Amino acid sequence: MQGISMRNHSGRRRRVLAVAALAALVAAAVVSCVTEPETGRRRLILTSMSQEASLGQQSWTELTQSQPLSRDQVKTAAVQRVGTALSQVVKQSGFEWEFKCFASDEMNAFCLPGGKVGVYEGLFKAFANDAEMAKVGVYEGLFKAFANDAEMAAVVGHEIAHATARHGGERMTYAMAVGLAGLGLNMALDSKASENRELWMAAYAGVTTVGVILPYSRVHEYEADEIGALYMARAGYDPRAAVAFWEKFAASKSGAAVPELLSTHPVDANRVARLKQVMPRALAEYEKAPQRRGLGVVY
Numbered sequence: 001m002q003g004i005s006m007r008n009h010s011g012r013r014r015r016v017l018a019v020a021a022l023a024a025l026v027a028a029a030v031v032s033c034v035t036e037p038e039t040g041r042r043r044l045i046l047t048s049m050s051q052e053a054s055l056g057q058q059s060w061t062e063l064t065q066s067q068p069l070s071r072d073q074v075k076t077a078a079v080q081r082v083g084t085a086l087s088q089v090v091k092q093s094g095f096e097w098e099f100k101c102f103a104s105d106e107m108n109a110f111c112l113p114g115g116k117v118g119v120y121e122g123l124f125k126a127f128a129n130d131a132e133m134a135k136v137g138v139y140e141g142l143f144k145a146f147a148n149d150a151e152m153a154a155v156v157g158h159e160i161a162h163a164t165a166r167h168g169g170e171r172m173t174y175a176m177a178v179g180l181a182g183l184g185l186n187m188a189l190d191s192k193a194s195e196n197r198e199l200w201m202a203a204y205a206g207v208t209t210v211g212v213i214l215p216y217s218r219v220h221e222y223e224a225d226e227i228g229a230l231y232m233a234r235a236g237y238d239p240r241a242a243v244a245f246w247e248k249f250a251a252s253k254s255g256a257a258v259p260e261l262l263s264t265h266p267v268d269a270n271r272v273a274r275l276k277q278v279m280p281r282a283l284a285e286y287e288k289a290p291q292r293r294g295l296g297v298v299y
């Protein structure tokens with residue numbers, strides 16, 4: 001008898017909790033539907049910036065322990081020079097910037113939530129010779145992936161924009177919603193605070209693999225391009241270098257080997273067209289920049 005009464009009580013409590021938690025989720029959704037300051041896009045983010053930064057820090061620690069740093073002082077200095085110039089124009093707080101160049105042939109770069117930026121050596125030497133270009137289907141002449149600081153600023157600015165626009169948090173929120181639906185409401189809403197963290201960890205694991213971000217959506221790519229162009233312009237780099245850089249990749253897409261940068265940040269003709277639309281605003285920012293560097297150091 002007592003057992004039945006306890007079960008009933010537990011059932012009522014569960015329903016009350018479920019309603020309360022649902023109400024809290026709806027309230028959080030209303031409060032958390034925040035506007036991206038540069039583009040004005042409204043989006044739902046249920047993670048806090050400190051949660052995102054702490055997950056980013058965890059990935060950064062794992063990554064720096066497993067991935068050797070570049071010994072190339074020129075590349076390392078370039079990553080730090082360009083990264084520092086860009087971080088100085090970011091107005092949001094809550095970022096503790098670090099810039100590292102990793103010894104890897106991978107052609108990619110990333111910025112984790114909280115401001116940890118990695119650039120792989122592979123981005124410097126990609127497309128260094130005809131044979132490599134032929135592999136990716138580019139025959140238009142010799143060029144490197146990065147011809148100058150401004151092109152690196154385009155990539156690093158784009159990566160930083162993914163972080164400052166909190167695309168990771170937005171994707172985690174989405175993954176969390178999917179996870180909640182999968183788990184069923186009762187189980188999810190009964191979870192204690194410590195279990196919530198595990199849910200977020202699972203959601204986070206869904207969007208990253210040891211810090212390497214899985215492909216972004218088109219909306220996020222366009223937004224990161226737009227904000228990244230503004231950042232590079234404010235940091236004094238000619239934003240037209242971003243168009244030049246992504247056009248090189250758009251041209252290489254027909255080839256068999258797709259560089260990692262394209263698999264995580266897909267380029268299509270629309271993306272370059274959208275970036276060109278942003279140019280008037282970016283050039284206006286460039287004109288106002290306290291120090292104009294043009295293309296910066298040319299490699």
Ligand SMILES: [Zn+2]
Nearest residue numbers: 216221224265
């Ligand atoms: Zn991207």
